[in-house]
Amino acid sequence: MTLSAWDRTRLCQALAGWLPERRWFGAGDRAVERVVLAEVIDLGRGLLIVFADVSLAGEAEPRRYQLPIGLRARPGADAITFLSGVWACDAADDPALMGHLLDLIAGGGVRGSTRFTAEVPLLPAGPARRLTADQSNTSVIYGGSYVLKFFRRLFPGPHPEVEIGRAVRTPTIAPLLGVVEHEDTTLAVLQGFAAGAVSGWDLAGTPGFAGRSGALGEAVAVTHEALAEAFGRTTLSRTDIRAAVDGMRDRLARTAAEATVLAPYVGALDALLLEAGRLAVPGSPLQRVHGDLHLGQVLATGRGWLLIDFEGEPAAPIEQRAAWDSPARDVVGVLRSLDYAAGRTVDRSWATTAEREFLAGYARKSGALPDPALLRAYQLDKAIYEVGYETRNRPDWAGIPLRAVEEFVSTWGRAG
Numbered sequence: 001m002t003l004s005a006w007d008r009t010r011l012c013q014a015l016a017g018w019l020p021e022r023r024w025f026g027a028g029d030r031a032v033e034r035v036v037l038a039e040v041i042d043l044g045r046g047l048l049i050v051f052a053d054v055s056l057a058g059e060a061e062p063r064r065y066q067l068p069i070g071l072r073a074r075p076g077a078d079a080i081t082f083l084s085g086v087w088a089c090d091a092a093d094d095p096a097l098m099g100h101l102l103d104l105i106a107g108g109g110v111r112g113s114t115r116f117t118a119e120v121p122l123l124p125a126g127p128a129r130r131l132t133a134d135q136s137n138t139s140v141i142y143g144g145s146y147v148l149k150f151f152r153r154l155f156p157g158p159h160p161e162v163e164i165g166r167a168v169r170t171p172t173i174a175p176l177l178g179v180v181e182h183e184d185t186t187l188a189v190l191q192g193f194a195a196g197a198v199s200g201w202d203l204a205g206t207p208g209f210a211g212r213s214g215a216l217g218e219a220v221a222v223t224h225e226a227l228a229e230a231f232g233r234t235t236l237s238r239t240d241i242r243a244a245v246d247g248m249r250d251r252l253a254r255t256a257a258e259a260t261v262l263a264p265y266v267g268a269l270d271a272l273l274l275e276a277g278r279l280a281v282p283g284s285p286l287q288r289v290h291g292d293l294h295l296g297q298v299l300a301t302g303r304g305w306l307l308i309d310f311e312g313e314p315a316a317p318i319e320q321r322a323a324w325d326s327p328a329r330d331v332v333g334v335l336r337s338l339d340y341a342a343g344r345t346v347d348r349s350w351a352t353t354a355e356r357e358f359l360a361g362y363a364r365k366s367g368a369l370p371d372p373a374l375l376r377a378y379q380l381d382k383a384i385y386e387v388g389y390e391t392r393n394r395p396d397w398a399g400i401p402l403r404a405v406e407e408f409v410s411t412w413g414r415a416g
């Protein structure tokens, strides 16, 4: 079905109000100035994939978002607006339309400029249901077998989840089963679903976590090894260290401009980053990493830990997310997340034990821990990133990384 000019205008108007209510929109309090439909892909049976270019106040370039839209005679809780004779709904909530999409992936082939690929033969799966978790994207589960993730914010270019899923097969990464692409942009990935898995975040504070934390360290090290085998590995030179620290100092300046709570710490943080860069010793590994690892991205399954969501930082340009980095980025991701757990639900002594066990597990499998100066630089960088992330998305949580910033500045600033 094609949308008339009137329908398109109506949908754009409705989206201007609907999008800011979605957690995955991730635009903080920036006002929506304009929504333009860049592409409407008709996948049949009333399923459209819409690309909406959204201009936000204070941003020079519009952001492109993907909206799977279902056209239905009757509205539901998922309704976005009424068009000529039909309701436009969020298709991720529609089991029949999601079933249709899975059939398209299983069948493979091209429809217009949209390509469906089954990486393995797909078996019939159970009914589709949208995942209710708080997400940067939107996922749909099929029975207990598959999970399909729609990327909400679109960027052209190779997608890390696809590149990594195709190149790396290790039990610590969910297997890639299917892909939907439009020209050079990845729209969705289908992966094996680990039914009954519990995220590290949900397990935080439970008895026995210390042992699991050691196993998590091992799983992260195994994953780093598998990534290095698939994509290669080199060593950090003095120039690489300088470039990494410059990037962190840039992030500090950008974050401080939007998160004024950082203002009292900017000078000290900048000095600590420079010092960590000076102390870091060239020669540690540089390779593909996860890039945004935290306890919500690690799932405890009956067969050990599974690392998910290899997308990197959700707001970073796609080419940066595939850039080689130090494995310290992921090690720190877990350490910061344990500190978050301490800040939210559990006590600090629990987190201290879990951190120690995690690092011991990582060292056991990888043979070494990251350089302490590098670890310190990444810890500062992650806490700065988190202050920006929370200020934009969950201002109530900003106190957790801010407290870490205060502690880093007072401990490392004094001790040197």
Ligand SMILES: Nc1ncnc2c1ncn2[C@@H]1O[C@H](COP(=O)(O)OP(=O)(O)O)[C@@H](O)[C@H]1O
Binding pocket: 131, 133, 134, 135, 136, 137, 138, 139, 147, 149, 174, 191, 192, 193, 194, 195, 197, 199, 296, 297, 299, 308, 309, 311
């Ligand atoms: N392979 C999987 N098996 C089981 N659950 C999964 C799997 N992949 C994702 N999930 C669940 O979906 C949630 C969101 O997935 P994630 O890839 O982190 O999405 P997003 O990029 O939107 O943050 C996870 O927190 C987890 O609960």
Ligand SMILES: O=P(O)(O)O[C@H]1O[C@H](CO)[C@@H](O[C@H]2O[C@H](CO)[C@@H](O)[C@H](O)[C@H]2O)[C@H](O)[C@H]1O
Binding pocket: 135, 136, 201, 292, 294, 295, 296, 297, 309, 312, 313, 314, 333, 336, 337, 338, 340, 341, 386, 389
């Ligand atoms: O899972 P995403 O790729 O969307 O990652 C983003 O959101 C995370 C929050 O869900 C955010 O993680 C921060 O909060 C976690 C607790 O909810 C905590 O465990 C992490 O340590 C903390 O960084 C992540 O930074 C962001 O990129």
